[in-house]
Amino acid sequence: MSFTPATWPRRLRSQEWYGGTSRDNIYHRGWLKNQGYPHDLFDGRPVIGILNTWSDMTPCNGHLRELAEKVKAGVWEAGGFPLEVPVFSASENTYRPTAMMYRNLAAMAVEETMRAQPIDGAVLLVGCDKTTPSLMMGAASTDIPSIVVTGGPMLNGWFRGERVGSGTALWQMSEDIKAGKMTQEDFLEAEQAMSRSSGTCNTMGTASTMASMAEALGMALSGNAAIPGVDSRRRVMAQLTGRRIVQMVKDDLKPSDILTKKAFENAIRCNGAIGGSTNAVIHLLALAGRVEVDLTLDDWDRLGRDVPTIVNLMPSGKYLMEEFFYAGGLPVVLKRLGEAGMLHKDALTVSGEAIWDEVSEAKNWNEDVILPVEKSLAASGGIAVLKGNLAPKGAVLKPSAASPHLMQHKGRAVVFEDIDDYKARINDDALDIDENCVMVLKMCGPKGYPGMSEVGNMGLPPKVLKKGITDMVRISDARMSGTAYGTVILHTAPEAAAGGPLAVVQTGDMIEIDVPARRIHLDIPDEELAARLAAWVPPVPQFKSGYSKMFVDNVEGADTGADFEVLKGQRGNEVPRDSH
Template identity: 90%
Template sequence: MAFTPAEWPRKLRSQEWYGGTSRDSIYHRGWLKNQGHPHDLFDGRPVIGILNTWSDLTPCNGHLRDLAEKVKAGVWEAGGFPLEVPVFSASENTFRPTAMMYRNLAAMAVEEVMRAQPIDGAVLLVGCDKTTPSLMMGAASTDIPSIVVTGGPMLNGWFRGERVGSGTALWQMSEDIKAGKMSQEDFLEAEQAMSRSSGTCNTMGTASTMASMAEAMGMALSGNAAIPGVDARRRVMAQMTGRRIVQMVKDDLKPSDIMTRAAFENAIRTNGAIGGSTNAVVHLMALAGRVEVDLTLDDWDRLGRDVATIVNLMPSGKYLMEEFFYAGGLPVVLKRLGEAGLLNKEALTVSGGEIWDEVKDAVNWNEDVIRPAEKALTSSGGIAVLKGNLAPKGAVLKPSAASPHLMQHRGRAVVFEDIDDYKAKINDDGLDIDETCVMVLKNCGPRGYPGMSEVGNMGLPPKVLKRGITDMVRISDARMSGTAYGTVVLHTSPEAAVGGPLAIVRDGDMIEIDVDARRIHLDLTDEEIAARLADWQPPEAPPKQGGYTRLYHDNVEGADTGADFGFLKGCRGREVPRDSH
């Protein structure tokens, strides 16, 4: 339903730019009219910024220009004035040293774009891994009415009659080559099958996880997360989102109204049920800091521990996002959580209603894709948070992607001082390592890499792979791709580069993990650990460091609190900056 300006309950932000007949108003309004906009568009109707992370260098978001047109159509229909705004797009596929280093920069840029320009409401048009959290963080920091619409996953990949999951197949096949099970020619042929349509990763990787987190938190319309990127229903979702944001502006329905403690709890439990990415931990922790919700790693463990992983998708299971959508998508999962007493049913969503009303009538059309609890992939999903003398502030592991026989393990450490050391040693048949060992990678955390790259799922040494071994315990302060798998302990905090105990682990030290007991232990006395730490010297800062890299290195906080910048925490609001004209 469209609204006339007289119906709006308050003066809109955009009127600080466009309202009235002063010289400044004419300056702002007149220049925009060179695009052919009629005068009555500036009469008090809401200006909706479509914050678009489209980029030719962000393949997952390559179709967002088309979706933006559908969002615009919805905004026009509801009586708003849509203006598309390109914003920082951190591509997982191309950014070096890692897209994660630029998540905070993107969030800063989005926040300033929203505050500094005549925007009354925002549609966050996202897809690739870091674009979803960065735009949500920026929106949280301004508290301008905002709604998420994602680009959706790619269609299924197929290779020689088998499903090929983007990312997951890459890790599997690269290991098969090292093990001598696959030829390079076959690998290159399979490449063509991995990404056969527009959209994000079709596994339950970080992109699909964060789309699910946005929906579970109520920041996206119900059903948004799983619609394939090329499905006509994705375009319908975009148009309906455009319609909805106009009403949200009228109601002044803000991110702080939606992203409450209850919403974060729903998201954490949802992450367990879908077998979501460990990357969700650092993103939601950072987002919680922006809306000043007191969220800790202990909350992740407590809330997710008894949640069964019921979504049978790669990398934990066998299906892909296309089947998840056909089975009913995230509403079915949320309904299951609600029936089990694991959903805050009254949590508010961008629809203006409660989340339970959105999902209570959802139907599961395929119980092999979204399984009943008694047939879950694992009865205790979620994110396991391990603590001990090796990780005083915690480390995380994804049980649904780990090997059951390694969930309690004690082994000899084989240490790699950094990623270059790992690459130099791992293919050497003379490396003293077998499947009982624990691979340890240092200096790959937020400050150490810098940027906390997705290198935590270290490929196994060929000498082990050739013996048919497919998993070993791996520990690092790095992250792991959401499409990856294995018994991988990640985000070890404090990280090695700031003097965490990981920094002083040596070859031959014995390390124990016990996932059920949530324990990670370096078999040294407190006195020996203290002595080694006293002798430890911090690594040198990366050479030629300046600009944003220096800002990041000097200000990034630990993974245990989301790897955000301390000075960006909290909401700085939407107050209109002073005019300089």
């Protein structure tokens, strides 16, 4: 449905720039006309900013330029005025030291882009995992009507008759190389099969998880998360999204209307059901901070405890995102949660409807991909939050990707002081370590790395792999890729670089984990722990200037989302004073 200016219930933001005959109006409007836009486009119809994270150096988002054209088509059809805006695009597979270091910078840039320009509504065109939370965070802080459309996952990878999951296969094969089970030549041949189409990771990695989180939160149209990037239905979704944002502007349907506590609770339970990435914990905590919703690690643990993991996808299971789409996608999962009393059915979505109205008729077309509850991969699939003297503010673990026999374990710590120490020693057969030990990695948190890189899923030492062992308990203040797996305890807070107890763990200390009891304990007397902490010397600051210093000086802990305090909350979208 298209709208004429007379049908709009209020004056639009964009009219502050374009509506009128003043010198400033002519300045803004006249320059844009050099692109060949006729005068009547500035007559009061909504200006829709298509915030595009396309970049040749963000390969997961490499097809978004074409997708943006379909969004534009939808906006034109609905009577809007689409203008494409390139925004900060941080790729996990190219950015160093880690894309996570730049999530907050991207969110800041997006927020200011939205506020400072004549945008009435925004389509957030995202894909690679940090682009999804960063754009939602920026949109939440301005509270301009916004809707997410993702680029979709890659098609299945295949190698010698077996599915190859992006990321997951990389970790498996690199371990097989060290164990002598695979040759380097085979590894290089398999590389060609890992990424055979445009799109994000085809596993339930962080990109697919965050696409699912956007849909579960109500910020994307129903069914968006799983459509493959090269499927024609992905382009249809983009066009429908373009149509929908125009009506959202007319209705003044804003992120604050959608991102309620109920929406976050729905997303947390959904994350458990899909076996989603631990990275979702940090991103949703940060997003909640932007809309001033009280969300904590305790909410993650409370809401996820009884949620079975029913999506049989790598890294927790067998299949890939392509099969998830064919089986019915996220609407089927949300319907299952609703039937089990685990969904706030009245939560509002960008469609203008309640989430239950969107999913109640969803059909499951493959019960080996989306499993019955009695066949779930994990009966308690939600993120487990462990606390104790080693992690007073919490640490997280993904039970669906961990080994059941290690859920209660006590072992001798083998400590790596930082990632360089780990790399220097892990392949040495003289390293005093066996499968019963607990690998501990320090200085990889938000301040320590900096940026909290995805190194928490430390590869096992070759001497252990050659014994046929494929998992050990690993503890760090780092993150891990959503495509990774294993009994990996992450996000330990406070982090080592901030003087958390992790900083003073020593090789030979005994560490006990008890996941059912949600406990992580460094087995030394309280007095000794206090003495070690009192004697601890903070690391010498690595950075003297630039964004790196800004990041390290301002980033908060993983337990609250690793955002900047100065960026929390909503600052609105008031138009800045015109300077012309």
